[in-house]
Amino acid sequence: MYRMFIILGAALLLIGLAGSLLGRLPGDFRFTKGNVTVYFPVMTSVIISILCTLIFFIWNKFK
Secondary structure, eight states, rough: OHHHHHHHHHHHHHHHHHHHHSSSSSEEEEETTTTEEEEEEEEHHHHHHHHHHHHHHHHHOOO
């Protein structure tokens, strides 16, 4: 159980580092009106979803 949490934490750390290095991707929408800004990270969410799916697929394959 602890091993799974360590691997999950490391994966989230890598995803966070990759997100900060990549910055804003095309497909991420930002709307600004006055002093209100709304940000919809659509493409970033799709990429994170694909990466998580691959990680869990590989995890289950070798389990």
